[in-house]
Amino acid sequence: MGKITASREQLRPDPRYGSLLASKFINCLMEDGKKSVAQTVFYKAMDIVAKKVTETEPIEVFNRAVENVKPAVEVRSKRVGGAAYQVPMQVNRNRQQSLAIRWLLQAVREKKGRGTYEKLAEEIVAAYKREGAAVTKRDNVHRMADANKAFAHFAW
Numbered sequence: 001m002g003k004i005t006a007s008r009e010q011l012r013p014d015p016r017y018g019s020l021l022a023s024k025f026i027n028c029l030m031e032d033g034k035k036s037v038a039q040t041v042f043y044k045a046m047d048i049v050a051k052k053v054t055e056t057e058p059i060e061v062f063n064r065a066v067e068n069v070k071p072a073v074e075v076r077s078k079r080v081g082g083a084a085y086q087v088p089m090q091v092n093r094n095r096q097q098s099l100a101i102r103w104l105l106q107a108v109r110e111k112k113g114r115g116t117y118e119k120l121a122e123e124i125v126a127a128y129k130r131e132g133a134a135v136t137k138r139d140n141v142h143r144m145a146d147a148n149k150a151f152a153h154f155a156w
Helices: 020-029 035-052 058-069 093-110 116-128 133-147 149-154
Strands: 073-080 083-090
Touching: 020 035, 020 058, 020 093, 035 058, 035 116, 058 093, 058 116, 058 133, 073 133, 073 149, 083 133, 083 149, 093 116, 093 133, 116 133, 133 149
Parallel strands: none
Antiparallel strands: 073 083
16 A cells, blocks of 8 residues: 555546546556556446446446445544443544545455456446445444444543
8 A cells, every 4th residue: 555645635537527536536546656547447447337337327326336335433442441442433524435435446456357447347336236345344334333332432
């Protein structure tokens, strides 16, 4: 993992859809500063998404997919008197987006075989339908938070 910079101020909308979210996603997808490669991968994935989900614009499918992966709560470790508790906390908007993107990409990178764009398209469609690895990850985070509701009074 390279250093992630606060690129929100200089973020340009992506050329095809004029979407900031897509642009952010492409930046996170990019490795070794190869943006054109990342863009090609993303747009190829979107073309496949367009074929799989015909009733909605592909960028809309992508936006819904990210929405479906965003966590509302997460657990954070908090030390209280020598014991570490997992305290459920609200997740702020920026972090929700970052986590959603990170989990989608993690799900894609964990799959083996086939081109990245095929795996990406598959994961986006799955997330759009509220299934797939990234959504499972979110559900697990929600479940953890639910299980540790008893410690919510330690929230700070």
